[in-house]
Amino acid sequence: MAGGGGRDADPIWEMWMRSPKDFFRPLAVGAPEPVRDVPFRPSRMIHFFDPGNPKMAAKVPAIAPTVDVLLGNLEDAVAADRKEAARAGLVEVAKSVDFGETQLWTRINSLDSPWALDDLLTLVTEIGDRLDVIMVPKVESAADIHYVDRLVAQLEARAGIRRPILVHAILETPAGVANVEEIAGASPRMQGMSLGPADLAASRRMKTTRVGGGHPGYLVRQDPDGERPDAPRAVFQQDLWHYTIARMVDACAAHGILPYYGPFGDIKDTVGCEDQFRNAFLLGCVGAWSLHPVQIGIAKKVFSPAPEDVAWARRVIAAMGDGTGAVMIDGKMQDDATFKQCQVVAELAETLAARDAELRAAYAAAGEDR
Numbered sequence: 333m334a335g336g337g338g339r340d341a342d343p344i345w346e347m348w349m350r351s352p353k354d355f356f357r358p359l360a361v362g363a364p365e366p367v368r369d370v371p372f373r374p375s376r377m378i379h380f381f382d383p384g385n386p387k388m389a390a391k392v393p394a395i396a397p398t399v400d401v402l403l404g405n406l407e408d409a410v411a412a413d414r415k416e417a418a419r420a421g422l423v424e425v426a427k428s429v430d431f432g433e434t435q436l437w438t439r440i441n442s443l444d445s446p447w448a449l450d451d452l453l454t455l456v457t458e459i460g461d462r463l464d465v466i467m468v469p470k471v472e473s474a475a476d477i478h479y480v481d482r483l484v485a486q487l488e489a490r491a492g493i494r495r496p497i498l499v500h501a502i503l504e505t506p507a508g509v510a511n512v513e514e515i516a517g518a519s520p521r522m523q524g525m526s527l528g529p530a531d532l533a534a535s536r537r538m539k540t541t542r543v544g545g546g547h548p549g550y551l552v553r554q555d556p557d558g559e560r561p562d563a564p565r566a567v568f569q570q571d572l573w574h575y576t577i578a579r580m581v582d583a584c585a586a587h588g589i590l591p592y593y594g595p596f597g598d599i600k601d602t603v604g605c606e607d608q609f610r611n612a613f614l615l616g617c618v619g620a621w622s623l624h625p626v627q628i629g630i631a632k633k634v635f636s637p638a639p640e641d642v643a644w645a646r647r648v649i650a651a652m653g654d655g656t657g658a659v660m661i662d663g664k665m666q667d668d669a670t671f672k673q674c675q676v677v678a679e680l681a682e683t684l685a686a687r688d689a690e691l692r693a694a695y696a697a698a699g700e701d702r
C-alpha cells in the first residue's frame with residue numbers, strides 16, 4: 333500500500349478496498365465526489381444539433397437561451413465521414429459560446445463503434461468542465477454504464493474536473509429494456525434515460541419505419557353491430573410506446589433519476605408530436621428531444637404544467653393544511669395522495685417559473701382567476 337497511512341489517509345488504499353458501501357466514492361483517485369441526488373434542473377427539451385454542420389452550429393448562440401438543454405450530437409444522423417468534424421465542432425462550440433443557465437450535453441457514439449473512445453477522451457479532457465451530461469446510446473446493461481463510469485472518472489481526474497459529469501442512457505435495444513432497472517441504478521452518475529423508439533423498433537423487429545409516434549395499423553376496433561353487421565366500426569389507434577415508457581418511468585423513479593421521451597421524427601406533424609410528448613409528460617417524463625427548432629416550443633408548452641393545473645394544485649395544497657385527512661373541493665375528494673400529486677405539479681411549476689418569467693406571470697395570473 334502506497335504511503336502506509338491507512339484507509340482514511342491514503343486515496344490509493346480507498347481504491348483497493350471497494351465494497352458495496354463505496355457506491356458513492358470516486359472511481360479514480362482525484363476524480364470529483366459523485367452526486368448523492370440528481371440535481372433537478374429544467375430539461376423540458378433536449379435540443380439536438382450537429383456540431384459539425386456550420387449552419388446549425390452558427391445558430392447555437394441564438395438558440396441557447398431558448399432551450400433548457402443543448403445537445404451536441406455525435407452519433408446517428410452524423411455521417412461516418414463527419415464524425416471527427418462533429419467532435420471538433422462541439423469542442424469549438426463549448427469553448428466559444430456562453431450557455432448561461434442552459435445545460436450542455438453530448439450524445440457520444442455507441443460503445444462498440446470506432447469513435448466512442450476518442451469521443452470520451454477528447455470531450456472529457458478538453459471541455460469536461462462545461463459538459464453537464466454525456467448521453468450514451470444503445471446501453472444494454474449495467475456493465476456499459478460501469479465502463480463509462482470508470483473511464484470518465486479517470487479522465488476527470490486527469491483533467492482536474494471538480495464537478496462530476498453525469499450520464500444519461502438511451503433505452504433502444506431489447507436487452508436495454510429487459511435490464512432497465514439495473515441500468516437506472518448502475519452508478520450515482522446516472523442522471524436519466526430517454527426512449528429511443530427508432531433503434532428499439534429496428535432491434536425488436538417491429539414492422540414500423542418511423543421515429544416515434546403511433547401507427548394507424550396498431551389499433552382496437554369497435555365491436556360489430558349485431559343489427560347492422562356492415563355498418564362502419566370506429567377504430568381507436570393505440571400507443572406503441574406505452575409499455576416501454578411506463579417501464580422506463582418506474583425504473584427511473586425507483587432509482588431517483590429522470591425519464592425522458594426521445595425523438596419524434598415527423599417534423600411537420602406538430603400536432604402528433606405534441607400528443608406524443610403529452611402522453612410521456614402525463615406518465616411521468618420530464619422532457620423530450622427537439623430535433624428541429626419547431627419542436628422547441630412544443631416541448632416547452634407540454635412539459636410545463638398548464639397554469640390552470642398549477643392553480644388547482646395550489647388550491648388543494650392550501651385546503652389540505654398539513655396534507656392529511658380528506659376534504660371535498662368542487663365535488664372531488666382530496667386526501668393525502670391527491671395532496672402529494674398536487675405537490676409534484678406545484679413544485680415542478682415553481683422550479684420552472686424560477687427561470688422563466690413568462691411562465692411565472694402565467695401561473696400568477698391563473699391563481700388570481702380562482
Ligand SMILES: CC(=O)SCCNC(=O)CCNC(=O)[C@H](O)C(C)(C)COP(=O)(O)OP(=O)(O)OC[C@H]1O[C@@H](n2cnc3c(N)ncnc32)[C@H](O)[C@@H]1OP(=O)(O)O
Pocket residue numbers: 379380381382387388391395405408409530531543595599622623624625
Ligand atoms: C433517431 C435519432 O437518433 S434522433 C436524433 C438524431 N437526429 C438529429 O439530431 C436530427 C437533427 N435535426 C436535423 O438534422 C434537421 O432538423 C433535419 C435534417 C431533420 C431537417 O433539417 P432541414 O431540412 O434543414 O430543415 P429546415 O429546412 O426546416 O430548417 C430550417 C432552418 O433550421 C435549421 N435547423 C434545422 N434543424 C436544426 C437544429 N436541430 N438545430 C438548429 N438549427 C436547425 C436549418 O439549418 C435551417 O437553417 P436556415 O434557415 O439557416 O437554412
Ligand SMILES: CC(=O)C(=O)O
Pocket residue numbers: 408469502504527528529530531532543594595
Ligand atoms: C433516440 C434514438 O436514438 C432512436 O430512436 O434510435
Ligand SMILES: [Mg+2]
Pocket residue numbers: 408469504528530531
Ligand atoms: Mg438510436
